[in-house]
Amino acid sequence: MASIATDLPIALADRREARIAWLLAAPAILLLFLFILLPTLAVLVLGFTDFELGFGGFRFVGFENYAELIGDRTFRRSLSNTAVYTAIVTPVSIVLALAIAMLIEAETRAKAFFRTVYFLPVASLVVAMATVWQFLFHPTIGPINALLAEFGIAGPNWLGASGTVLYGLAIIGIWQSVGFNMVLFLAGLTAIPRDLYAAAEVDGAKSWFERFRLVTWPMLGPTTLFVTTISIINSVKVFETVKTLTEGGPNKASEVLLFTIYQEGFVYLRVGYASAMTVVFLAILVILVFLQYRVLDRKVHYA
């Protein structure tokens, strides 16, 4: 378009374009600094202070907060509860989601109906459905224990006993996340070329399981990795059900990471100490995402 002799107008136009670009991006950059970068840095700094809301000053205490964390029994309980919850919810919801996705994928007619039903919990208000689950889990009037009683089984006090509360919460967590994972698996399954199955069959993969092992599972690799990471991160972030139903109880049996941070920071207002906990929480997220990239780099390239 432009002739070679007119370098100057081009440079000018370039500079004008750069200026417009800055202008268009400026609000986003400003807000990003204000609401993401600055607060994140502030949390790192606050983690080294004894700042408490309501008290004027604060002083730097070095690693004192972190030293306290190591000996804090509530925090350790909270970490291990979060780990147990994640260790139950993630694998179960992934296996269930994959199984349901494969069954739905093989179905011809009622696909849309089943997809809708299993996805419904994802589109429902968590706090509201947690309340319904509380009723379902009710030790005396709840339908679950009433059903168990029909078979002569004395149901536990699901959310009220320290031995079962995490399992109760995990069941709710699984119910909530299966639909989401299923939809991602369905997208992954649709992307597998049909002729791969035909080829596998020609090569002697006669049984359903052989075809799954040779085609479906490896081809779903990237989807599975992605679903796994998201599931773990979401499980680590469990908060709504705990806050609504158990408040960390009974006897700290359902104390989880975000709930403990919430209690320390926003109820007891120990901002410095809660910031140190937040840093641990952030570190866990960073490690998870870093691991995902590492695995992604190494293992799941087929193309």
Add this chain to the structure above:
Amino acid sequence: MTSLSLGRVLRLSVLSLGALIFIAPYIFMISTAGKAQSEIFTSSLSLIPEQWSYIENFTKALSRVSMTTLLLNGVIVCALIFVVQVVVAIPCAYAMAKLKFRAARFMMVLVMLGLLVPIHATALPLYVAFDRLSVLNSYTALVAPFSISVFAIFLFLQFFRAIPDDLIHAARLDGMSEAGIVARVVVPNAWPAITAFAIFSAVAHWNDLFWPLVVVTNQDFATPPLGLLYFRAAEAGDDYGALMAATLIITLPLVAAFLIAQKRFVEGITMTGLKG
């Protein structure tokens, strides 16, 4: 294909049984919302109320906490968040995707870092700052931290890159300004991404309990999840009939929206599935 082979019967049975388990909570919610207190305590497995107490339970639910305020707050907060997010993110993503923008790479690093940081991590300093500025208990407090969605920038960026450069050059030759190009060329071409993001953003913020819980202590600004929490606190006993009625009222809008626009919902959530 559609003949009922043994395998298909088995498959359908398993899927149906699973489906039944998945919708059981909804069935019990609807059933219990219509039962009188005494009936709830005696026969929890029967689904159809002997005495229809829907009116009593719904009246109770509506009188304890102002449901209309809650739902209205939910709509206002979600709408404000979405509009601001899109207005901020689209020009930025356009600049990064289509203009000669030296800082684009640096911005990309910021966006990737931002994707890692959830509201739970930034909540403490933001709370302290909002407290100092005395803006707690306001729509500003509920909306401001979400005005920037790095995820929106990320999503729109992918989408804008696919828009042909020729289209934009042609618009420039027609004398359109860059802002005009964003509004009249880029946005109309990005509708699928914008609807997907709308659904993602609305579901996330309609559901969010953590941040409203932190910044709101006044019922007038409570969002639906927070309102339900207040309702539960006020309803200290085991009045599950009223509780289920309240739950039903609060769950209905989003579920109805989902049932009406299922395909878009599933697409939106899959497309935006990147974000936890």
